[in-house]
Amino acid sequence: MDGLLLQEAAQDAAHAEEWGTDVMIHHIVDADVLDLGFFSVDLSPLSVAPIHIGGLEIDVSITKHVVFLFIAAVLTVVTMWLAARAAHRLEQGEKAPGGLLNAMEAFYLFLRDDVAMANIGSGGERFVPLVITLFFFILFANLLGLVPFGATATSNIMVTAGLAVIAFIVIETAGYRALGAKGYLRTIFYVPPGLNPWMGAVMLLIMTPVELIGKLAKPFALAVRLFANMTAGHFVLLALLGLIITYGSFTTASGIVAVLGPLLLGLFVMFLEIFIAFLQAFIFAMLTAVFIGLIRHAH
Numbered sequence: 001m002d003g004l005l006l007q008e009a010a011q012d013a014a015h016a017e018e019w020g021t022d023v024m025i026h027h028i029v030d031a032d033v034l035d036l037g038f039f040s041v042d043l044s045p046l047s048v049a050p051i052h053i054g055g056l057e058i059d060v061s062i063t064k065h066v067v068f069l070f071i072a073a074v075l076t077v078v079t080m081w082l083a084a085r086a087a088h089r090l091e092q093g094e095k096a097p098g099g100l101l102n103a104m105e106a107f108y109l110f111l112r113d114d115v116a117m118a119n120i121g122s123g124g125e126r127f128v129p130l131v132i133t134l135f136f137f138i139l140f141a142n143l144l145g146l147v148p149f150g151a152t153a154t155s156n157i158m159v160t161a162g163l164a165v166i167a168f169i170v171i172e173t174a175g176y177r178a179l180g181a182k183g184y185l186r187t188i189f190y191v192p193p194g195l196n197p198w199m200g201a202v203m204l205l206i207m208t209p210v211e212l213i214g215k216l217a218k219p220f221a222l223a224v225r226l227f228a229n230m231t232a233g234h235f236v237l238l239a240l241l242g243l244i245i246t247y248g249s250f251t252t253a254s255g256i257v258a259v260l261g262p263l264l265l266g267l268f269v270m271f272l273e274i275f276i277a278f279l280q281a282f283i284f285a286m287l288t289a290v291f292i293g294l295i296r297h298a299h
Contacts, residue, residue, distance in 0.1 A: 028155055028234055030065045036149050043067070065153040072140035072153065079136050080129075083108035111135055111285065119289040120296065123178070127292055130170060135285035138163065142230060142277035146270065152230050154280075160227040164219035167288045171218070175295030187295060188212060218291055222284055229280050233273045240266040 034041040046062035086105040116131040117124045138154060145152025153159045176184045190207045191200045240262040247258035 027238055028152075028231060030063045030156055032061075032063055034064050034067060064151050065156050065159060068144050068151045069141065069153045069159065072137055072144060075140045076133060076137045079104055079140075080108075080133065107135075108132060115282075115286050116289050119286065120293040123296065124289075124293070127170070127174065127289065131285050131289050134163065134167070134288060135281050138226065138284055139277060139281035142281060143274070145230070145234065146273055146277070152234060154226055155231040155234060157223065157227045160223040161219075163226070163284070164223035167222060167284075167291070168215075168219040171288070171291045171295055172215070174292050178296040188215070218287075222287060226280050226284055229276055233269065233276055236269050237266055237273070240269065 032042065032044045032047070034043055043062050043064065048061055051058040051060060082101060083104040086101050086108075090105065111132045112128050115135075116128045120127055141154045141159070142152060144150045145155065175187060179187070188208060188211050189204060190211050191204050192207075195203060243262040244259050247255065
């Protein structure tokens with residue numbers, strides 16, 4: 001009996017060593033191998049030489065996250081085409097579509113009217129495609145990490161930073177075109193009206209760095225918010241799975257509890273992750289529209 005207990009303790013210790021932080025990080029970070037369960041695809045032959053721009057080195061090799069970004073892009077194109085076609089048919093007086101097309105049309109119209117146009121205001125129709133594309137692209141990238149053998153590309157800070165940089169460029173360009181050079185410079189070198197020249201100079205020195213920090217904080221907040229939320233949920237799921245692997249057993253009552261408890265919590269977290277996938281895509285798209293509207297109507 002003592003020998004059996006020692007053997008079980010050794011197995012538990014081995015499981016605990018196998019399922020550690022390194023294993024959890026391995027399931028989240030990018031890799032050159034596409035794990036499909038029963039077999040793996042080595043992506044290293046698709047590696048190409050990095051691009052050098054000044055002292056910056058940009059790696060454009062095909063990796064696991066890049067593959068799932070391509071899948072998300074294809075799904076976004078198909079979804080946008082189907083939703084736009086359904087909305088156009090409805091505007092032409094044809095019968096409203098049903099089923100999945102009806103749901104996509106509802107999402108499309110909601111994002112167009114209540115997110116893009118409502119927050120950007122007049123002239124916002126030119127930014128509607130960007131806002132809707134950001135929503136669906138981020139949504140698919142989030143959800144692909146919840147399917148078996150999938151990967152969440154938005155848990156990569158470089159992916160979310162790239163999306164935030166695109167939003168930042170569009171925001172600032174929209175402000176420059178709407179306000180002109182002089183009006184755009186006022187969004188950086190801001191002096192509250194009604195001040196005497198001395199106080200105006202003091203406020204200019206104070207407000208200029210504040211305004212610059214505010215501009216840079218917008219893409220930073222967009223990138224970190226999406227990255228942190230998508231990464232945290234996966235760590236929680238992997239930690240619960242680790243509890244099952246380390247302590248779970250169907251031979252004892254405590255082992256059964258160690259299986260069922262994390263399993264139920266994992267199911268709850270999985271449903272919560274689906275909600276967060278939609279929520280984070282909506283927040284990113286909505287804040288992009290809000291920032292565009294704010295800078296276009298800076299007055």
